[in-house]
Amino acid sequence: MMPTRPERPLVDVMAPVRPRREPIGTSVEGRLIEAVTFGNPSARALVLAGVHGDEPKSVYVARQLVGLLSNEPELGDRQCVVIVPLVNPDGYERRRRRNANRVDPNRNFPTKNWVESKSRSRFYGGSTPASEPEARAVMGLVARLQPQRILAIHSVSNRQFCNNYDGPALDLARAMSAANGYRVAASVGYPTPGSLGTWAGLERNIPTITLELPSHHSRQRCWRDNREALLGFIR
Numbered sequence: 461m462m463p464t465r466p467e468r469p470l471v472d473v474m475a476p477v478r479p480r481r482e483p484i485g486t487s488v489e490g491r492l493i494e495a496v497t498f499g500n501p502s503a504r505a506l507v508l509a510g511v512h513g514d515e516p517k518s519v520y521v522a523r524q525l526v527g528l529l530s531n532e533p534e535l536g537d538r539q540c541v542v543i544v545p546l547v548n549p550d551g552y553e554r555r556r557r558r559n560a561n562r563v564d565p566n567r568n569f570p571t572k573n574w575v576e577s578k579s580r581s582r583f584y585g586g587s588t589p590a591s592e593p594e595a596r597a598v599m600g601l602v603a604r605l606q607p608q609r610i611l612a613i614h615s616v617s618n619r620q621f622c623n624n625y626d627g628p629a630l631d632l633a634r635a636m637s638a639a640n641g642y643r644v645a646a647s648v649g650y651p652t653p654g655s656l657g658t659w660a661g662l663e664r665n666i667p668t669i670t671l672e673l674p675s676h677h678s679r680q681r682c683w684r685d686n687r688e689a690l691l692g693f694i695r
């Protein structure tokens with residue numbers, strides 16, 4: 461399922477610092493899933509948001525980061541950062557967690573612990589692993605970019621906000637925590653078969669942070685509280 465050779469280099473060594481926008485795939489309903497690339501490829505960080513369509517604060521924060529790096533390129537010119545602000549555009553359009561096939565993209569990755577779940581569940585992982593174009597777009601990007609670390613921005617209610625980590629990312633989670641004040645969490649407290657964290661962090665050993673924003677905070681406050689944590693992550 462994953463391409464073993466890059467179709468083409470995602471970043472060009474000689475490329476200027478100006479961000480490049482390119483589609484990495486299309487959603488079930490044909491909406492483009494766009495990646496924004498900054499900097500040179502010496503250190504590669506990947507930031508994802510909008511995996512769940514009902515978590516618009518994650519999309520806002522990722523777009524703020526794109527805006528900040530566009531306006532102040534010196535913040536991002538010593539590393540490569542690829543930002544995908546909206547992984548699940550069909551769900552976002554409806555403000556619904558799952559994609560247009562009613563599959564949770566963050567349960568659709570082909571992990572060893574993937575299980576078929578009830579199709580009416582809001583965590584439905586699809587009929588087969590990697591059945592959904594949104595998960596496959598992320599998988600293809602990871603295969604081409606070979607990121608050294610991944611951060612997926614989500615949001616959560618009931619004061620469960622945290623810097624969750626999978627794989628060798630405890631130090632990254634602690635650094636995030638020092639900047640945003642959220643707790644470090646080795647687990648979100650419930651099983652997540654087929655999640656990006658399991659696929660990339662636990663099974664591929666790519667340090668992976670799941671930043672769970674507090675859904676009761678305004679989107680402006682989420683950005684304000686996480687600006688330095690995000691800049692620290694990409695450096």
Ligand SMILES: [Zn+2]
Nearest residue numbers: 512515614615
């Ligand atoms: Zn989420």
